[in-house]
Amino acid sequence: MRSDQVNFSRYASGYDGVAKFLHWLVVLLIAAQFVIGWTMPGIHKGTRPDGLIAWHLGVGATLIAVVVLRIVWRLTHSPAPASLSPFFRVVSHITHGLLYLALVAVPLLGWANASSRGWSVKLLGVLPYPSISPVGSSAGHAMGDIHGYLAWVLFALIALHIAAALFHRFVLKDETLQRMLP
Numbered sequence: 001m002r003s004d005q006v007n008f009s010r011y012a013s014g015y016d017g018v019a020k021f022l023h024w025l026v027v028l029l030i031a032a033q034f035v036i037g038w039t040m041p042g043i044h045k046g047t048r049p050d051g052l053i054a055w056h057l058g059v060g061a062t063l064i065a066v067v068v069l070r071i072v073w074r075l076t077h078s079p080a081p082a083s084l085s086p087f088f089r090v091v092s093h094i095t096h097g098l099l100y101l102a103l104v105a106v107p108l109l110g111w112a113n114a115s116s117r118g119w120s121v122k123l124l125g126v127l128p129y130p131s132i133s134p135v136g137s138s139a140g141h142a143m144g145d146i147h148g149y150l151a152w153v154l155f156a157l158i159a160l161h162i163a164a165a166l167f168h169r170f171v172l173k174d175e176t177l178q179r180m181l182p
Contacts, residue, residue: 014179064107095161
């Protein structure tokens with residue numbers, strides 16, 4: 001092999017196939033949520049969960065399940081550590097921790113808001129999730145506003161995550177990005 005070629009097989013020890021699948025499934029679901037969220041009508045008193053709003057609820061319910069699976073998988077299947085400097089290791093841990101926190105908080109706040117509106121949140125349109133705030137709850141309605149603001153924080157964290165992956169690939173020229181590629 002020439003010295004300028006990358007041997008991707010040596011990176012297989014980074015993340016296993018399940019972790020990679022769950023990562024990219026979350027990416028797909030988050031992308032769908034942002035597109036749906038930006039294009040769906042505004043939610044006001046008396047709004048019904050139809051059309052794009054129903055899709056947003058359904059994708060959100062799926063996202064909650066996948067994120068929980070991803071966290072459980074990550075806690076029980078640690079990847080081989082990346083070869084990072086202490087500074088980048090700390091920044092990576094903080095960024096990943098904030099990403100996971102936002103990936104849990106944003107859908108939970110949306111779920112609480114849906115519950116306060118009396119809307120049913122169902123996994124794959126079939127399995128109903130329990131209501132997590134009382135119908136008519138002012139706190140549940142306020143969580144909808146926080147859900148919207150935190151979605152922008154999540155968007156910023158995702159942009160930072162992508163920028164860091166590209167920085168590792170094109171500036172540092174290390175294997176960090178390849179560890180999560182299929």
